[in-house]
Amino acid sequence: MIASLAAFILLAVVLPPQMWPGALFYVAVWALRPRWRTTLLLATPLLTVYLFAGCDCAVHDQLVAHFARAMLLLSGLWAFSLAIFLWRERTTALAAAPLFAWALLLRPAGVTLAASLLLWVILVYLGEKRQSARLGVPFACDARGVLFFAAVLLLAALFVSQAGALRFSLYSLPAGGEPPAVVRTGGGNGPVAPPPAAGSGTARRRAGPPQPPQTPSYVQFLRTLNAYLMSLSLFVALLVLLLAWRRLLQGRAWRLNPRRMTMVNIALTLLLAAFVLVWFVLTFHGEGGYIAGYGRPLARGAARLGGGFRNYGSAGARFWRLPSLSAPLQTLGLAVWLVFLAAALRSLLQRRESALMQGEPATARRQPSEYFAGRVRAAYRSFLAYMRPLARKSASETPREYAARVSRLFEGAAAPVRGLTALYEPVRYGGLAEDAEARRAEEFLRRIIAEIDEEKKNEASG
């Protein structure tokens, strides 16, 4: 919790206010998780993007635009893989966090964020309720989870509304050329649309008459609606893709374990850091973008400062706009984040080294985790609850004795019952559990339920 709070304060310092909702949301999601170091590793690439995006860079040439798109693609890939990892290895509710964060990075609009969150909460709620009904256990709504979601929802909406005009949006990057002139088509939180390109047909049509043509109100309304729905539809599309992917991988041995996830993170972080570096070099020494805190670029022929710097004018009237401080602060933030990352990696490596020094083989089990042990025990509890009306476990029966009895009663479910019991015993009596055990326990539970349901159906029909 303290680490998450510190991370948020750090982000609040280095990020412009319009980036706060996403950062807050992202950090708050992890606040309830005890394994903050792994979390930090998992969160790093997206947070790097946030820090980088906080520079409020605009694009001036084709090369930088390509970099921007590549970075966007990378961050999207990472967000998507992290979502899948969370869905498969952790909890369903958390799986949406990186997608939200990414969607928010593309289009930070409070209304769409709130709508996406609400949709997600409803989906999770219905899913949990269905699962409880299927297992025959009483459904209990997690009050902490509801409060957390409500708080995030309120805070996100509050920050987005307080941030005022949201100028930054990677989604509206032009193909190249001039920086985008902001043309508002919706409300305060609405999207920004790039101006028509110089040689395009639209520009030619608009060039003739001195007065710009009056846009019909229904077109304006549709544009606004479209703008608001864009993030939501993006989120829904990602969600559908996630569900499809999950369905595709269901029942197969594929899984993205934390070690591989860490490797993916390291690779992505390094790649993103390289992008940041290239962007900075292009910005300061070329005709690339600009970095001027939260200021707006002047016209193309504006006076240049020495050493390739361009004068982009004042940052604006808002109290938080401190152009002279923002770039050093952001660099500092990035440096601190890298130190955090290095510390987390060092700790991981030291743990591995000490395990090797103690003579454990390289493939030794991971340290016990309360979280994963809890999941295995929860799966076993669900199994007992499901079996209660069919063959209740007596208090003096050991898990093995009970497994033997159930296996005799339901021969089809014998293998998964024995499997689940074999996973449960070390967790319950030895305190050993790892992520794979939790996953397999849940898989065994599903198979037991499916087998016994099948047997019951056959009995009923036969």
Added chain:
Amino acid sequence: MKRVAEWYARVSENVARVMVGQQQTVRLLLAGFLSGGHVLLEDVPGTGKTTMARALAASLGLDFKRIQFTPDLLPSDLTGVNVWRDGDFRFVPGPVFTQVLLADEINRATPKTQSALLEAMAEGQVTVDGETRALAEPFFVLATQNPIEMDGTFPLPEAQMDRFLLRLRLGYPGEQQEEELLLRMRAEHPLDKIEAVSDAAEARSLQQVISRVQVNPELAAYVVALVRFSRSDKDVALGASPRAALGLQRMAMSLAAIAGRSYVIPDDVKEAAAVVLEHRIILKPEVRLEGSSAAGVVERALKSVAVPSEEGV
């Protein structure tokens, strides 16, 4: 724990070349040995008690001595004596100075001689003429007694029964196993060809490994609950002692290690309870006359005491 499991597989396979169909007894026997306890084999003559002890000693690569207990056996015959030789008293060690001792028909010796052995079992040392001498390590006593023939015997008192970690019964082999026994023994006794597959150093090191087996606090409470049940049962005159609770826990730890686990599960405790508790429970005379047994009390305890598992379901 993998080492213990490998050791068990090696030794039990070797013993199985001699003892037919006694895998379970060998398992319990080896667990008792790893626990550092002593075992009482109780069965009718000719079931292979002595052969079992010899096969075990030979497989473990330990010194083995056998002593036949008789009513005229003296404590000094067991512990050793100081004899005058070359102008000085010299200690001549008795059969107790070995690593595996087979005390055959222990209930035939007088209580005084029994006590001498039981003291050696408990303390791991003997005192002769005021001088204390340590016994070898490991020191493992396999005592046998015949439960049927009681004439001329001195049944072990309750306090002395408590010193045995386990009481095992070999029982008669099954029909097929008895046939196989005949086939094996036709030409020569397989005991003559048996070779050591372990040694004393390995045994000592494995006995220390057992201490590292994890016992969940709730399982320790389960052990205590079982022992306390034996004291509160209506049929029981004298229940199991705290020493029994310690023995039960130690035995469960050994069974877990033999299975290659580093933690005890309730099944280990249940399996151990039958052989650790039964001989320590003394029934009320009237109940005994009605045909009840201590095994029934243990069974009731196992069926009544709740196993620590998932609660609220």
